[in-house]
Amino acid sequence: MSRLGKITRRTFLIGSATIAGGVAFGYYMYRRPHENPLLDDLAEGEAALTPYVKIDAEGVTLITPRTDLGQGAYSVQAALIAEELDIGLDQVRVDPGPPAPAYYNTALAAESVPVRSTNDGAMANTVRGVADAVMKFAGVHVTGGSSTVPDSYEKLRYAGAVARETLKRAASERTGLPVSRLKTEQGAVVLPDGSRLSYVELAAQAAQVEPVTDVELRPPNLWRMIGQPMQRHDIVAKSTGTAVYGIDLAVEGMVHATIKLNPRQGGSLQDYDATEALAMRGVQQVIPVTGGVGVIADNTWRAFKAAEAIRFDWGPAPYPNDMDEHWAALSNAFNEDQIDARRRDEGNVVEALDRASEVVEAEYRAPYLAHAPLEPINAIVRVNPDRVDVWTGTQIPRFVQANVAKIVGVDSEQVHIHNQMVGGSFGHRLEDEVVKRAAELAKALPGTPVKLVYSREEDMRHDFPRQIAMARGRGSVRDGRVEAYDLGVAMPSVTASQLSRQGLNVPGPDLQIIAGAWDQPFSIPHYRMTGYRADGLAPISSWRSVGASSNGFFHDCFLDELIHAAGADPMEERIRLCWHEPSRQVLETVKAMSGWTGPRISENRGRGVAFCLSFGVACAEVVEVTQTDRGIRIDTVYVAAEVGRVLDPINFENQVQGGVIWGLGHAMNCEITYADGQAEQTNYHAYPGLRLYQTPDIVVQGLENGDKVLGVGEPPVPPAGAALANAIFALTGQRIREMPLNKHIRFV
C-alpha cells in the first residue's frame, strides 16, 4: 500500500509507503511514477514511491541514490535527514539503494542547458526546466557534475521532516494526545509525561496514517549538525584498512581475471597466441572479449603474468596515431564550418580589433589527461539462469544494468547491481567498459563469479581521457582597460563521445566545448566566445570539472594577458570588470585573504590570481610562488568559493583542497600523449599528479551569500592552473600557454 501526499509548492509529490516491518518516506515522480525499486509487489498502475528514508526494526536508514566517490556525500546526506528527524548522525544507516529511474538528478540537468549559472531570470528557469524533464524521462541516475549536494539539500530535509511529522501523527492516534503536545528527540516521540515511543515501534503504524506533507523545515538557527564539523561515517573503516572496496570483494566460488585490450583505444583484436600463457600455473582459460582477451586464473597476479605472455596482433587505432595530427585537427577546427556554438557576442569584437592600435594574440593548449583513481577499475559478474549479479563501484548503475542485460541476453530486471565503495573516480566511473568486459567473461562461464581486475597499465591505457583542447585569443586594451576580448576554443565533444558509448546520439551543440569560458561574469565592451568542434580524435570522457578544466585556464590566462597589456593590476581589474555581485565578493575575499598588494611580493616572490565560475560556483584563487635556486616553489594558495551554504566545514575544506591539488598537479606535471595510437603514459612514474613535497599550504574560505546550496567537488579545479601560470608570469615574465607547465618550468 502506498499513500500519496498533496502536491507541494516544490512541485514534487511526497508520500509514504508500507514496507516489510515498517514505513518508507520519499517522492512520487513527476508526470508518471517510475517503477519503485523496493516495492516489487505493486499492482499494475498503482503509484510507487521512491524511498529516501526507511524506518523499520533496524532503525532509520537513508536510502541514497548517490555514489560516494570519496567526497563524503553519504555523511552530508545522512546529516540532512538526521537534522529533521531529531536523531544523531550515528543513528542513520546508509544504503546505496538499487539502480532506479526514479532517482533522477535534477541538479545535473541544470548544468546541461545553455543558461548562465548567474542567470536566475524566468527564461533561465524555463530552459532549465525543459532539460529537467528530459532527465526525468531518460531516468538518469548519475553521480557527477558536483550535483549531489544541490540535488539532496531540499529533498532529503523535506523527506526527514515529513517522516517526523507523520511519526508524531501516528503517536497521536495511538495515545489520543494532540500532536501539538508531542515532540521528538533522539529517535523517539516524547509524550508530555516524558515517556517515549521510539520511531521503530511507531513505524508500522506510521505507514497506516495519512502522511503529513505540509511541514515546516527546521530553520537554520536550530540546526544541530548542518554547518558544523561532522565525523564522516566511513572515517574509522578508512583509517584501519577495514573499508571494503569493490576490488577487495570475494564472492563464493569466484575466479580471478584480468584483461589485455588493444592498446590503441577501441581498436580490434586481429589474432593472438596464448599457448605459453595457458601453460602457466593457475591459468584456466583465455577468452576473447571485445577488443582483446580475458585471462581466467586462480590469483590476480597469475592472471597479470599470463596476460603479459600472450602474443597479439592488434588492429589500427580509430583516431590519428600521433600527437602532431591531434594538434593539427584542433588547429584546423578554427573555421566557420566547425563552429559548434557562438555563445556570447557583445559589442562588436571585429570592429574593435580592427581599429585597435595593437592586438594581443595568443594560442593556448591543454593535453589529454587520465583520471587514474588509485583503485584500478574492477567488477565481479555472476551469470545464473534466473539472475545476473554485478558487484562494482559505478556512477551510472542504470546504464550498467542495461548494458549487462544486453550482453548476457536477459531482461534488465534480472540484472542486480550491488554498488561498491570506490577508491576515487574523478569521472572515471562514469564509464562502464570494465563491467561490459566482465559480463562477456561471465557469460562464457555460467554460474561462476568472475572477478575482473585491470592492471594499472591496462587501466591507464584504456582510460577515456580528459579532452585535448586549443584556444586562440585576440584582444585589445584602451586607456588602461580591457576593451575587446575574443576567444575561440576547439576541442572534441566530450558529451557526444561519452554518450555514444551508451548508444545515445546527442544532437546539437555541446555546452562543454565552451564551458567555463562563455559564461564568466565580466563586463567587457566587446566580448565574444566561440566553440569549435573537432571530431575524429581519441575517445574522451568527463574529467573533474569537464570542459571548464581546460577552458578556465584559457579564459583566465588570456584575460590576465590583456590586463597586463592594459597596465592594470590583475586583482583590481578583475574586480572592476566583474558585474556579478556574488562573484565580485569572492574576488574581494581572496584579495583580503592573500593580503594582495600587487603581483610582485618581493624580489624573488610573486603571485597570480585566477577566477572561474563553473557548476554555478564562483571560485577565485591566489597562488604565491618563490624562485629558488632549484626551481619554482608554490608556497601558498588562497581559495574563496561561493557555495550558498557550507554544510560541513571539514568536508568542505577537504574537497576544496583536493580540487586545488588536482588542478595544480595536472597543470604542472601531467599529460597523456599518443604514439602509434597508444597512450605513452601507463603508470604513475610517467603520470605523477601532485605529491606531498610539491603541495602548498591551501587556505580555504567558503562564502554563503547565494540562495542556492552548491557542490564544491569540481569548481576549485579550473582556476588552479591559471592562477599558477599567472603567478609564474608575475614572478618571471614568462607567459606559459601550454599545460603541463613543467615543459617550461622546473618545479621544486
Place this chain on the structure above:
Amino acid sequence: MRQWGEAMNITVNGQVHTVDVEPEMPLLWVLRDELGITGPRYGCGISMCGACTVHVNGLAVRSCSLPVGDVTGPVTTIEGLGTPESLHAVQEAWIEHQVAQCGYCQSGQIMSAASFLMTNPNPSDEAIDQALSANLCRCGTYPRIRQAVKTASAKLRGDAS
C-alpha cells in the same frame, strides 16, 4: 602432477600461515588473494604509489614489489597495526584530522607514517614531506596528512593526551 613450488610459512599480524605459491609472487598478492587480507591495496604494482605498504620486520616495504620468497621476517599489515576497537596512535590522528576522502591510499599512508615515526619520532616539516612523498593520494588529502603526522608524532612521544 607438476610440482609448482614448495609450501612456505609466513607470519602475518602474529599468525602463521602456510602458503603454496611461487616464491616470486609479490607479497601483496599472497596477502590479498591467498590469505584474504585486503587492507594493503593494489594501486600500481611498481612501487610508485605506496598503497600496498606493509611492515616487514617493523620497516615499511612495498608489498607489490617484494617477492614472498624474500620475506625474511614477520609481516604487519594495516589490520595488525591497530583495529577500530584498539587504534594505533597514527590511526587515531588520521581519524581526528578526518584525512581520508576515498580512503584507498590511506592504508599505505598510515603504514608509511607509522614506520617513519618509529625511526624519526620528532620530524621536521621537511622530513615529513620527504618521507610521505613516496605515497600517492589522488584525492589530494596531503594537507591533512601533514597535520596528522604531526599529531601522531606528538601522541607517540606522549606530548598529547
